[in-house]
Amino acid sequence: MRTIYWDDKKGCVTLVDQTALPVKLLLLDIHEVRDLEDAILKLKVRGAPALGAAGGFGVALLAYTIKSRDIKEYIEKLMSGADELKGTRPTAVNLSWGVERTMRKALTGKDISEIQSLALEEAKAIADDDVARCKAIGEHGSKLLEDGDTVMTHCNAGRMACVDWGTALGVIRSAVAEGKKIKVISCETRPLNQGCRITTWELMEDGIPVTLITDSMSGHVMRKGMVDKVIVGADRIVEDAVFNKIGTYTHSVVAKAHGIPFYVAAPFSTFDFTKKEKDVVIEERSGDELRYWGGMQIAPKDVQVYNPAFDATPMENVTAIITELGILKPPMDFSEIKKKFNI
Numbered sequence: 001m002r003t004i005y006w007d008d009k010k011g012c013v014t015l016v017d018q019t020a021l022p023v024k025l026l027l028l029d030i031h032e033v034r035d036l037e038d039a040i041l042k043l044k045v046r047g048a049p050a051l052g053a054a055g056g057f058g059v060a061l062l063a064y065t066i067k068s069r070d071i072k073e074y075i076e077k078l079m080s081g082a083d084e085l086k087g088t089r090p091t092a093v094n095l096s097w098g099v100e101r102t103m104r105k106a107l108t109g110k111d112i113s114e115i116q117s118l119a120l121e122e123a124k125a126i127a128d129d130d131v132a133r134c135k136a137i138g139e140h141g142s143k144l145l146e147d148g149d150t151v152m153t154h155c156n157a158g159r160m161a162c163v164d165w166g167t168a169l170g171v172i173r174s175a176v177a178e179g180k181k182i183k184v185i186s187c188e189t190r191p192l193n194q195g196c197r198i199t200t201w202e203l204m205e206d207g208i209p210v211t212l213i214t215d216s217m218s219g220h221v222m223r224k225g226m227v228d229k230v231i232v233g234a235d236r237i238v239e240d241a242v243f244n245k246i247g248t249y250t251h252s253v254v255a256k257a258h259g260i261p262f263y264v265a266a267p268f269s270t271f272d273f274t275k276k277e278k279d280v281v282i283e284e285r286s287g288d289e290l291r292y293w294g295g296m297q298i299a300p301k302d303v304q305v306y307n308p309a310f311d312a313t314p315m316e317n318v319t320a321i322i323t324e325l326g327i328l329k330p331p332m333d334f335s336e337i338k339k340k341f342n343i
């Protein structure tokens with residue numbers, strides 16, 4: 001079952017509410033774009049590729065729910081709604097990418113009805129495309145894993161972060177499908193615990209051996225020789241850095257210190273050819289995500305909190321980037337990459 005999809009019978013977006021995992025597999029039907037924005041803000045749907053699909057489906061929801069029949073007013077409302085949707089979470093480039101790709105296609109429509117059907121058609125194409133890209137990433141990345149490897153990962157870059165299959169976990173799934181015995185060490189990923197709530201759940205569902213550790217244990221396990229490779233996802237890849245869940249940079253430093261390959265698995269929709277590290281906004285989230293967990297207060301309620309959701313890993317800490325078109329070895333000249341892959 002896909003993480004996010006359009007239900008043709010109900011005429012809505014249906015998505016897995018990831019805040020209920022691992023206790024419940026809960027599906028949410030979303031009929032209005034404001035409810036989709038709320039789901040994105042609360043990380044009910046999250047993960048760069050999944051946000052790309054959410055961006056596309058959000059444009060389709062807008063297209064079908066804007067009431068005005070005057071084409072000029074309709075398009076103005078569609079464009080302002082799309083801009084608001086893009087701003088819901090600033091760091092992952094895929095959300096904007098999905099919105100913009102769907103808008104470009106929709107606005108080729110000659111009337112409102114055609115705009116609506118083109119928006120939905122493109123949003124569905126983005127979702128189908130993501131599954132194919134993740135499978136291709138898996139195939140390319142599997143070549144980097146050996147039978148018997150223990151792979152450490154951070155946050156969740158599995159099928160719940162995508163439409164299906166996953167990026168970092170997609171590489172592991174492909175290696176296992178090819179008969180390689182792979183064990184996984186999953187970092188819990190404070191403060192929202194995507195690693196302990198979602199990655200361990202996904203892997204146990206698939207029967208892939210997984211051990212949960214705290215983020216602060218990563219140095220210890222790598223120094224003890226318990227990790228053969230590190231694979232993570234990404235939210236935005238620029239020429240000089242990889243933006244990913246907070247804590248990724250730390251793991252990259254420790255991996256480099258111990259000569260452990262540090263891989264990033266991501267589709268080209270996560271690449272940003274327009275920015276450098278210094279230009280990228282890192283989302284800062286509510287301090288209550290650290291003061292409370294599951295409704296229980298775990299810090300003084302008025303304690304000062306700094307809560308950046310992502311960090312930047314300099315490209316020199318990255319061994320390779322696994323994409324749907326092959327393996328890229330830093331340092332990379334992004335203008336050459338664009339030419340080579342005709343992007």
Ligand SMILES: CSC[C@H]1O[C@H](OP(=O)(O)O)[C@H](O)[C@@H]1O
Binds near residue numbers: 154233244245
């Ligand atoms: C396959 S991209 C997954 C990427 O997205 C996550 O961020 P969030 O859970 O805040 O959406 C995390 O950075 C993952 O590596």
